[in-house]
Amino acid sequence: DIQLTQSPSFLSASVGDRVTITCRASQGISSYLAWYQQKPGKAPKILIYGASTLQSGVPSRFSGSGSGTEFTLTISSLQPEDFATYYCQQLNSYPLTFGGGTKVEIK
Amino acid sequence: QVQLQESGPGLVKPSETLSLTCTVSGGSISSSYWSWIRQPPGKGLEWIGYIYYSGSTNYNPSLKSRVTISIDTSKNQFSLKLNSVTAADTAVYYCAIVDTAMVIVYWGQGTLVTVSS
Numbered sequence: 052d053i054q055l056t057q058s059p060s061f062l063s064a065s066v067g068d069r070v071t072i073t074c075r076a077s078q079g080i081s082s083y084l085a086w087y088q089q090k091p092g093k094a095p096k097i098l099i100y101g102a103s104t105l106q107s108g109v110p111s112r113f114s115g116s117g118s119g120t121e122f123t124l125t126i127s128s129l130q131p132e133d134f135a136t137y138y139c140q141q142l143n144s145y146p147l148t149f150g151g152g153t154k155v156e157i158k
Numbered sequence: 159q160v161q162l163q164e165s166g167p168g169l170v171k172p173s174e175t176l177s178l179t180c181t182v183s184g185g186s187i188s189s190s191y192w193s194w195i196r197q198p199p200g201k202g203l204e205w206i207g208y209i210y211y212s213g214s215t216n217y218n219p220s221l222k223s224r225v226t227i228s229i230d231t232s233k234n235q236f237s238l239k240l241n242s243v244t245a246a247d248t249a250v251y252y253c254a255i256v257d258t259a260m261v262i263v264y265w266g267q268g269t270l271v272t273v274s275s
Contacts (some may be wrong), residue, residue, distance in 0.1 A: 094267055097262060140262070147260055149203040
């Protein structure tokens with residue numbers, strides 16, 4: 052199975068901050084990576100797929116980059132509604148796997 | 159927009175079978191891939207498997223010996239059965255639509271299933 056390691060696991064930030072989350076894959080997955088946002092008590096929501104393609108309707112302050120084994124999710128200016136947990140998912144091979152999550156909290 | 163709704167018992171006894179159904183509304187189940195994902199309380203996400211509308215399936219090897227996903231196109235529903243459950247199977251179970259690239263595009267709201275005697 053492909054392991055995904057997210058860092059940091061927890062992040063404390065202020066409104067307006069630039070935030071970067073990293074996802075590292077245990078082997079190369081090309082650009083077959085997606086990012087999801089999950090708020091407490093809710094289902095995850097797709098943000099980015101193909102490592103860098105923004106899902107329709109997702110604000111442009113979210114961006115993704117990377118290929119191979121290292122990927123990043125960046126929020127250019129953190130908004131109050133962005134405080135949530137973020138997960139990466141690899142789509143390269145089965146079983147599909149997720150990173151452990153990064154919880155973004157208000158400083 | 160397609161909506162998904164999970165249904166089934168919220169409490170299952172150890173060693174018994176967990177059974178959930180996902181009802182699809184606002185679209186036809188006779189296309190796309192349909193998936194189950196779970197999330198133990200306070201923990202991360204685990205992909206259980208998917209079924210294609212034609213009936214072909216793909217399961218997580220960690221659960222494969224205990225899992226069956228089936229589809230009923232006449233009812234616009236697909237289902238999950240997980241047998242021989244233990245406390246480790248306690249989780250919120252989500253049904254979802256997966257596109258051809260395996261991106262999970264829509265999720266149900268999730269249903270908590272607790273395994274306890």
